Amino acid sequence: MAKAILTVGVKLASAQCHYEDFQSKISLLDWDIILFSPDLPESFYSETSEYLGKAAFNDHYSFKLKECTEHWRREIKHAVEAGKTVVVFLSPLEEVFVATGSNSYSGSGKNRSVTRVVDLHSNYQALPIKLSPVNVTGKNMKVINDLQGIIAPYWSVFGDLSEYKVILDKCDGVVCLATKTGDKPVGAIARTKLSTGALILLPDVDFMPDHFIEDVKGANGRFKKEWSKAAIKFAGQMVSAVVELDKAIHSSSEVTPEPVWASGKSYELRRERVLRADLLAAEQRVEEAQKHKEFVQDELKSAGALRGLTYEKGPALERAIIIALKLMGFEAEPYKDSSSEFDVVFTCPEGRLLGEAEGKDAKPINIEKLRQLSMNIHEDLQRDEVTEPAKPVLFGNGFRLTALPERPAQFTDKCISAAKTSSTALVSTSSLFEVSRYLSEREDKVFATACRLSLLRSTGVVEWPEFPDGCGQFASAEAELSVSESPD
Incomplete structure (x- = not known):
């Protein structure tokens, strides 16, 4: 054979x-x-x-x-x-x-x-x-x-x-x-x-x-x-x-x-029984460690989901946006029924908003997605439980495959002009990443509230509030390297 x-x-x-x-x-x-x-x-x-x-x-x-x-x-x-x-x-x-x-x-x-x-x-x-x-x-x-x-x-x-x-x-x-x-x-x-x-x-x-x-x-x-x-x-x-x-x-x-017959219990030695019990206990510890490892791997994957704001498109970008909005204190989720489907509807004590997300590989976000957002606002208002129009927000990830410092403007001039006319907030998801990373690392209710108000009050490109004490994440230098022999 x-x-x-x-x-x-x-x-x-x-x-x-x-x-x-x-x-x-x-x-x-x-x-x-x-x-x-x-x-x-x-x-x-x-x-x-x-x-x-x-x-x-x-x-x-x-x-x-x-x-x-x-x-x-x-x-x-x-x-x-x-x-x-x-x-x-x-x-x-x-x-x-x-x-x-x-x-x-x-x-x-x-x-x-x-x-x-x-x-x-x-x-x-x-x-x-x-x-x-x-x-x-x-x-x-x-x-x-x-x-x-x-x-x-x-x-x-x-x-x-x-x-x-x-x-x-x-x-x-x-x-x-x-x-x-x-x-x-x-x-x-x-x-x-x-x-x-x-x-x-x-x-x-x-x-x-x-x-x-x-x-x-x-x-x-x-x-x-x-x-x-x-x-x-x-x-x-x-x-x-x-x-x-x-x-x-x-x-x-x-x-x-x-031989198979020699491994029977009638030939088993006392020392083997003790070691076999130790081996079983060791295998159980390994199994528990493996489960913990898989749990940590899943947590690690979830912890890095916010980075999708810098390079994703489609459903993955939408999921990252929802995580970021929740960090600001919004209740946020996608909406879908038999006749309507919106990327995200999000609410807070200060108001209600409806968002659409778009990612472009090597282009800025144009007016086409703004038209879709306007139609969604009217469609949303036709629902019986909605009494007034939601604030429209367009989340854009233009030039998503380009490194952040090298990206041109995320929205076209025509898109910005139309957004101001329709009271639409334009959010570059790369800037949203900076805001959400700050909020994920510290509890700052005052800053979170300021971010929500920026979204509600902005027309055109949203300008986020300044970070307290110069804590903007992109301003920090690249982490240095050191060998583990010097953990202190």
Whole structure:
């Protein structure tokens, strides 16, 4: 029966291999052999700054990296314990700074600064083994004599194609490959005492040289990229080599898989019962921690919903507007019945308002949406329970994909002129973000009331009240970075 082979971060031109990327949440227990590369995806580096000469990930990619690392560390450990063979190709060590989720503060008022606390993180933390890799490159290597029987068949095919990118200063496994000069470890095998599985660490191989992909002309005359014959041959050799490696690992194991009958309660030892109870309690704690993690993730997603005011459109923008209005003290919700549908109707002791929202990718908000809003006001007034017209408010997110400091005017001149004629308030949602962020971080009923009155009394573009004590959020400088070793 053919072995089920999974590759993670390693692509092979073979139908026998199933590919997943580093961000996958797939279980490794469904596979016999796993080929794994700890290379971090290029997308993780798309929004980075620099700190102490290394990349510093933003919060989004920091938490994503830590989540992926935790997943693979757990899955690789479980796979080896379940008797699987996991082959890791030792790519270069990548060290980056990631957010811890904590900030430290100093100063007050305009001089208040925020320090973002970060940790040093490496791609090798995805492996469930203690390693101290050091970035060094070279090609001259040798197989350790004691492990010739296991490694030699693989090495005879791929030794010349292998290049070490790291040496292993410290490693919990048994060294299987070393530099020819200096005997520095560049490959190792780590096994458990209770299973036939193994974690095999091998020098890196170039899985995607340029000649593995070629342009092939299709029936429609267009060229498409396909695997070359060289790539298919290479993949066939790799599959054969790792299957032989898997056989050699299992045949050399001194552990006999426990028969079903031997695991019965009549053979159970007292120490096993105690440890099994401890394990059950530990699993319950892990389950509770996982539930708490999922709760915090949901809360984190909700906490960032206000940012949608700066870049969203459609229903997502409408939801963010409603959150912002509630922070000001409005009762706000969308309205829909059999004949009418309004983005948001919001009320407060000072009055009643009706709003429409519009987001434009690379344009200002024009008069067209203002006409729709005017029709909605009349339609709303026709309802029996409404006795007077609502104050019309047009929420606009023009140039929504442009950074805030670079955005031109959010509304066209014609839209502003018409809004003044119809007593309509025009609100740029980017300015609403600044107001709502302030209110989300402190209770200020006086400021909230002033914001409500600004909406009710404004015609044309709304000018918000000034922030108390110069607390405008966009005026604050970018948070600095610091390592977590200095939490104070």
